[in-house]
Amino acid sequence: MKGEKIPHKMLSQDAYSTWLGIEILECEIGRCKVGMTIRKEMLNSMNKAHGGISYSLADTAFGFAANTHGKYAVSIETSINHIEALNEGDYITAESVIESVKNRLGFNIIEVKRGEELVALFKGVVYRTQKDWQ
Numbered sequence: 001m002k003g004e005k006i007p008h009k010m011l012s013q014d015a016y017s018t019w020l021g022i023e024i025l026e027c028e029i030g031r032c033k034v035g036m037t038i039r040k041e042m043l044n045s046m047n048k049a050h051g052g053i054s055y056s057l058a059d060t061a062f063g064f065a066a067n068t069h070g071k072y073a074v075s076i077e078t079s080i081n082h083i084e085a086l087n088e089g090d091y092i093t094a095e096s097v098i099e100s101v102k103n104r105l106g107f108n109i110i111e112v113k114r115g116e117e118l119v120a121l122f123k124g125v126v127y128r129t130q131k132d133w134q
Contacts, residue, residue, distance in 0.1 A: 001070065001132075001133040001134060003027075003028060003029045003068055004027040004028055004029075004068070006064070006067045006068055006070070006133050007024055007027050007032050007064035007065075007067065007068065008024060008027075009133070010063070010064060010067060011024060011064075014060075016056070017056070017060050020036055020042075020053070020056060020057070020060075021036045021037060021039070022034050022035070022036045022057060022060055023035055023036065024064070025093065026095075027064065027068070028068070029068045029069065030065060030068055030069065030097060030098045031065055031068070031095070031096065031097045031098070032061050032064040032065040032068065032095070032096055033061065033093060033094070033095040033096075034057060034060055034061045034064065034093065034094055034095075035057075035091060035092065035093040035094075036057055036091070036092060037089065037090070037091050037092075038053060038086050038087065038088055038089060038090045038091075038092065039088065040088050042088075043088055047087075047088075048085040048086060048087065049085070049086035049087065049088075049090070051080070051082055053086070054080070054082065054086060054092060054094075054112045054119060054120045054122075055078075055080045055120075055122065057092060057093075057094045057112060058080065058094040058096075058110040058112050058120065058122035058124075059075065059078060059122070059124070060094070061094040061095060061096040061110055062075060062078070062094075062096045062108055062110055062122065062124045062126070063075060063126075064096070065096035065097065065098045065108070066096070066098055066106055066108070066126040066128070067133065068098075069098075069128070070132060070133055071128050071129055071130065071131060071132060071133070072128075072129040072131040072132075072133065073106070073126045073127065073128045073129065074126065074127055074129070075124050075125065075126050075127075076105075076125050076126065076127045077124065077125040078122065078123065078124040078125070079122070079123050079124075080120055080121065080122045080123070081120060081121045081122075082119070082120050083118055083119055083120055083121065084114070084117065084118075084119040084120075086114065086119060090114050091114070091115075092112055092113065092114050092119065093112070093113050094110050094111070094112045094113075094122070095110065095111065096108055096110045098126075103128075104127055104128045104129075105125060105126070105127060105128070106125070106126040106128065107123075107124070107125055107126075108123070108124050108125075108126070109121060109122070109123050109124075110122040110123075110124070
């Protein structure tokens with residue numbers, strides 16, 4: 001199994017991303033764009049989206065794109081820089097592009113956006129296993 005079919009299979013088996021309301025907007029081998037709407041139960045004590053929400057969206061985009069090459073891929077290191085606060089009702093997107101697969105490690109930067117506005121930068125390292133997606 002390769003390409004755009006893998007992220008759809010992953011999402012169908014991912015209770016957390018489903019609870020978040022993540023939807024796949026675009027997907028092809030090496031690239032996946034996802035989006036979601038911030039809900040009230042995702043807000044922190046300051047009435048802003050918890051930082052884990054934008055992190056989770058970016059992490060999902062990262063994981064989906066990394067797996068489109070047909071091998072199980074898992075993140076081994078990630079971090080995020082929050083640039084702008086998010087509010088209830090905001091629709092955010094994250095796009096991951098992994099252009100080349102030359103070895104078992106992949107490096108990626110994912111932009112999280114509210115419309116055209118950059119709200120977070122996520123950085124990740126992925127490890128590609130030898131296990132094929134079926």
